[in-house]
Amino acid sequence: MDGLVLRKLGRRFGAVDAVLDFDLHIKPGEFVSLLGPSGCGKTTTLRMIAGFIDPTSGSIELDGKILSAPSGSVPPEKRGMSMIFQSYAIWPNMTVAENVAFGLNLRKLPADEVKKRVGAVLETVRMSHLADRYPAELSGGQQQRVALARAVVIRPAVLLLDEPLSNLDANLREEMRFEIKRMHDEFKITSVYVTHDQGEAMVTSDRIAVMNNGRLEQIDTPYALYSRPKTRFVASFIGRTNFLSGNRGNSMIDFAGFSVPLGMIGEEVTGGGPITVSIRPQAMKLSATEIAKDKAINLPGSVKQSSFLGETWDYVFQSRDGGLQFRVAAPPADVFPVGAPAWLQIDPAQIVPIAD
Amino acid sequence: MTSVSDTDAMSWSKDEPAKVRVPWHQRLQPANLLWLFLAGILVVLIIAPMWTLVVSSFTDAKTGGWTLHNYVEAYGKERHITALTNTLKMGAAVVVLKLLFGVPLAWACTRTDMPGRNFVRYSVFGAFIMPPYLAGVGWILLAGPNTGWINKIWHSLTGATEPLVNVFSFGGLVLVTAIGGFFLVFVLVSSAFEMINSEMEDAANILGAGPFKTAMKVTFPLVMPAIIGAALLSFLGAIALYGVPALISIPARYPVVVIQLTEFFSFPLRLEVAAAYSIPLLLITAALLGLQKLILRRKGYVAVSGKGGERRIVKLGRWRWVLFAYCMIVVSLAVIMPLFVLLLAAFSQSWTTGFSLDNFTLSNFHYVLFEHSSSQKALIGSVGLGIAAATVAIVLALFIAYIVQRKLLPFSGVLAFLAVSPYVVPGIVLAIGFYAAYALPPVALYGTYMILALAFITRFLPIAFTTSSAGVRSIHPEMEEAVRILGGGRTTAIRHVVGPLLKRTLAGGWLLIFVPAAQELSTAIFLVGPTTRVVSVVLLDLSEEGELEKLAALGSLLLIIIVAVVALGMRYLGRDFMLRRS
Numbered sequence: 001m002d003g004l005v006l007r008k009l010g011r012r013f014g015a016v017d018a019v020l021d022f023d024l025h026i027k028p029g030e031f032v033s034l035l036g037p038s039g040c041g042k043t044t045t046l047r048m049i050a051g052f053i054d055p056t057s058g059s060i061e062l063d064g065k066i067l068s069a070p071s072g073s074v075p076p077e078k079r080g081m082s083m084i085f086q087s088y089a090i091w092p093n094m095t096v097a098e099n100v101a102f103g104l105n106l107r108k109l110p111a112d113e114v115k116k117r118v119g120a121v122l123e124t125v126r127m128s129h130l131a132d133r134y135p136a137e138l139s140g141g142q143q144q145r146v147a148l149a150r151a152v153v154i155r156p157a158v159l160l161l162d163e164p165l166s167n168l169d170a171n172l173r174e175e176m177r178f179e180i181k182r183m184h185d186e187f188k189i190t191s192v193y194v195t196h197d198q199g200e201a202m203v204t205s206d207r208i209a210v211m212n213n214g215r216l217e218q219i220d221t222p223y224a225l226y227s228r229p230k231t232r233f234v235a236s237f238i239g240r241t242n243f244l245s246g247n248r249g250n251s252m253i254d255f256a257g258f259s260v261p262l263g264m265i266g267e268e269v270t271g272g273g274p275i276t277v278s279i280r281p282q283a284m285k286l287s288a289t290e291i292a293k294d295k296a297i298n299l300p301g302s303v304k305q306s307s308f309l310g311e312t313w314d315y316v317f318q319s320r321d322g323g324l325q326f327r328v329a330a331p332p333a334d335v336f337p338v339g340a341p342a343w344l345q346i347d348p349a350q351i352v353p354i355a356d
Numbered sequence: 357m358t359s360v361s362d363t364d365a366m367s368w369s370k371d372e373p374a375k376v377r378v379p380w381h382q383r384l385q386p387a388n389l390l391w392l393f394l395a396g397i398l399v400v401l402i403i404a405p406m407w408t409l410v411v412s413s414f415t416d417a418k419t420g421g422w423t424l425h426n427y428v429e430a431y432g433k434e435r436h437i438t439a440l441t442n443t444l445k446m447g448a449a450v451v452v453l454k455l456l457f458g459v460p461l462a463w464a465c466t467r468t469d470m471p472g473r474n475f476v477r478y479s480v481f482g483a484f485i486m487p488p489y490l491a492g493v494g495w496i497l498l499a500g501p502n503t504g505w506i507n508k509i510w511h512s513l514t515g516a517t518e519p520l521v522n523v524f525s526f527g528g529l530v531l532v533t534a535i536g537g538f539f540l541v542f543v544l545v546s547s548a549f550e551m552i553n554s555e556m557e558d559a560a561n562i563l564g565a566g567p568f569k570t571a572m573k574v575t576f577p578l579v580m581p582a583i584i585g586a587a588l589l590s591f592l593g594a595i596a597l598y599g600v601p602a603l604i605s606i607p608a609r610y611p612v613v614v615i616q617l618t619e620f621f622s623f624p625l626r627l628e629v630a631a632a633y634s635i636p637l638l639l640i641t642a643a644l645l646g647l648q649k650l651i652l653r654r655k656g657y658v659a660v661s662g663k664g665g666e667r668r669i670v671k672l673g674r675w676r677w678v679l680f681a682y683c684m685i686v687v688s689l690a691v692i693m694p695l696f697v698l699l700l701a702a703f704s705q706s707w708t709t710g711f712s713l714d715n716f717t718l719s720n721f722h723y724v725l726f727e728h729s730s731s732q733k734a735l736i737g738s739v740g741l742g743i744a745a746a747t748v749a750i751v752l753a754l755f756i757a758y759i760v761q762r763k764l765l766p767f768s769g770v771l772a773f774l775a776v777s778p779y780v781v782p783g784i785v786l787a788i789g790f791y792a793a794y795a796l797p798p799v800a801l802y803g804t805y806m807i808l809a810l811a812f813i814t815r816f817l818p819i820a821f822t823t824s825s826a827g828v829r830s831i832h833p834e835m836e837e838a839v840r841i842l843g844g845g846r847t848t849a850i851r852h853v854v855g856p857l858l859k860r861t862l863a864g865g866w867l868l869i870f871v872p873a874a875q876e877l878s879t880a881i882f883l884v885g886p887t888t889r890v891v892s893v894v895l896l897d898l899s900e901e902g903e904l905e906k907l908a909a910l911g912s913l914l915l916i917i918i919v920a921v922v923a924l925g926m927r928y929l930g931r932d933f934m935l936r937r938s
Contacts, residue, residue, distance in 0.1 A: 051841075052837060075840070077841070078843075082842055085837065085838060089838040094852075102839070106843040107843060
């Protein structure tokens with residue numbers, strides 16, 4: 001199988017499984033993020049791909065060749081990968097140009113070829129004018145660009161990124177997200193990106209693998225992950241959401257105070273009995289009067305709390321029948337005072353049944 | 357989906373035999389061998405001498421059987437017990453004096469606007485470079501009962517015939533021991549003062565505490581652990597010091613443990629009794645260092661361990677001149693006065709005659725360089741041993757520190773523990789252990805430079821390990837991982853990244869070992885042979901022969917060499933590398 005394949009990958013530290021039964025197939029040229037809270041095993045997974053940690057079960061293979069298995073692993077230096085570290089790990093005893101040339105020199109490339117490629121990559125990351133500086137003379141963002149240049153200049157088989165933006169301030173972080181995306185679009189290097197920041201993952205990735213407690217929860221495109229979360233963890237970790245418990249009957253799902261016909265829900269629901277659904281705040285709309293609309297659910301109630309976030313209002317709506325509470329996002333122009341009666345419309349196509 | 361992954365799983369298992377798989381026990385073997393190799397070196401350097409020391413203290417010299425007789429002989433005489441209690445009294449008095457010297461100077465140089473702070477700092481640093489026995493000789497020239505300079509001036513001023521001061525007394529012993537070692541108090545306490553963030557004092561001020569109350573309730577308690585630690589180390593240094601008591605305690609008729617130990621080592625040699633007599637020194641050291649650890653662990657002195665924030669300087673007003681005067685007195689007593697008379701004596705035909713052109717001569721230098729039977733060889737030997745000990749200790753410590761910090765081998769903590777353990781062994785006790793283990797047949801290293809080098813390496817291994825360990829710790833492992841993921845092996849990482857980054861730290865550590873190793877006396881005293889004398893031992897010989905001018909000349913030469921090496925180091929490493937806590 002072409003690309004990077006993790007097969008039933010596991011790593012145990014003492015009695016704790018840091019990573020367990022992790023299956024993942026990353027296609028050549030694809031950019032995949034491992035996203036999850038700290039301690040979920042994403043960095044362990046990345047370091048296993050790099051070869052710094054050996055798995056205790058399962059395997060890692062690249063283009064059909066086994067790199068890691070419990071019985072033995074190819075050392076990091078023989079994998080043809082490169083990595084961007086959380087601390088940047090720019091060598092302070094070498095200039096910018098020397099840092100970038102290091103990997104090329106290890107590959108014994110002729111001097112003029114090294115010079116040409118270093119010059120070209122520094123041009124790409126807009127650092128040519130600082131080629132002779134030492135790292136201590138650079139800002140955090142500039143060090144980050146050097147790390148990026150040093151990693152891509154060797155044209156690695158796989159590029160690994162370990163929370164590379166976590167040490168930058170908010171504005172730089174925003175800028176570097178797009179920088180990383182741009183580099184990927186330019187060089188099409190197969191990339192694995194570890195982060196706990198969903199915004200970063202969504203900007204950069206083709207697909208995002210959400211991890212929790214050492215296991216893969218869901219892997220999907222950013223849009224699918226947001227609009228069709230499969231588990232309670234994914235629904236709550238990516239963005240905000242409302243969870244509703246209901247009961248599936250023959251043709252309807254019954255919630256407290258209202259029911260929805262099965263056919264109107266965006267996904268096929270199998271099995272009967274208790275069910276949990278997720279409804280994003282953006283899948284609902286508040287209005288002052290009842291708007292009769294086909295295929296929409298209309299609930300009477302009132303506004304309980306409101307916070308203005310600039311780009312949106314964040315309202316808490318409580319329904320009259322059943323006393324359900326919803327968080328609803330509304331555009332800045334939709335102003336409702338706290339306590340005002342209101343109607344809540346829910347788009348049934350955006351109700352997503354999830355596994356608990 | 358299921359079927360696809362099945363075929364993949366099969367092709368995977370087909371791939372497996374094609375790859376070369378090495379069983380884990382074979383893969384680990386070279387690593388195990390390295391561990392065994394390093395552990396073996398540490399056994400030779402530390403465990404074997406200490407074990408032999410303890411065993412021989414229970415061994416009958418004639419029959420080789422088990423006995424307690426050595427302890428009876430060691431502690432059965434009143435004189436021997438007196439030496440022990442004298443040592444403890446002297447140690448306690450020295451601690452008080454060292455703190456009186458070191459703490460105010462540390463505070464003045466780090467937290468006040470006292471004038472001449474840098475001058476005081478460098479002078480204290482001079483006290484570190486000057487070996488204690490040379491300061492001792494300086495003070496004999498200054499305060500010898502009849503011919504000492506101070507007394508002669510006193511006689512000519514007052515016409516009195518009784519000496520004003522006498523270095524050959526308990527007070528003289530304590531003073532000279534204290535000035536030779538308060539450097540350590542200064543370094544430890546000033547780095548504690550430098551670590552205190554002024555915001556902590558500001559917090560006390562804003563809550564209503566005045567300057568005095570703030571000092572007593574915040575500043576002082578925060579440096580207390582450093583002061584206690586310095587006091588304990590001062591005590592240990594004082595009771596194990598050999599040079600100063602050798603010069604002073606015999607004429608002062610104030611026997612101490614180290615002198616008693618040399619008596620057991622003179623003819624007839626009673627090695628086993630010496631071993632038994634040295635055990636309390638070892639136990640006291642271990643107990644006090646354990647105590648220090650306990651004290652430091654109890655409270656979380658976060659302020660002193662972190663990097664200091666902004667520090668506020670205390671404005672002393674007129675008092676800054678009082679403090680300056682006090683610092684100058686301490687510095688004069690410790691460095692300026694003894695160094696001045698020592699240099700003067702080195703260029704004099706007779707030091708008692710005093711200061712005149714007729715008295716000027718270079719013959720003392722000619723004598724110690726070209727005429728004396730062993731001093732030229734001793735100079736070369738001391739410098740050579742200093743270089744060898746510093747180099748080997750740093751290389752060995754770097755190996756161990758790297759393995760320990762990067763957790764490359766299982767049980768590497770054992771190596772780290774062994775590497776720092778000589779810290780609890782006083783130099784003179786270490787010498788007895790080495791003598792017992794290696795001097796006599798079958799190893800028969802007595803009279804070789806080898807036994808001296810091994811003992812020096814052991815003595816300074818803890819400094820080397822602490823320095824290397826801090827150096828390796830300061831290099832983020834990702835620095836090396838970046839090399840490896842780009843295609844370089846561990847050796848490439850060490851050559852291109854770890855090595856260059858550690859250069860300065862290691863050079864600093866090297867100098868911190870070279871300086872004391874080139875002057876080392878306590879460890880050398882029982883291990884030198886007739887043809888392997890080191891400078892410190894030759895200096896003591898000259899003092900016994902009463903050749904103080906020649907002694908001063910040889911001592912000056914040693915100082916010049918050490919100062920030259922240190923000056924080179926400062927050029928390369930920056931001026932304050934030794935004033936930082938290692």
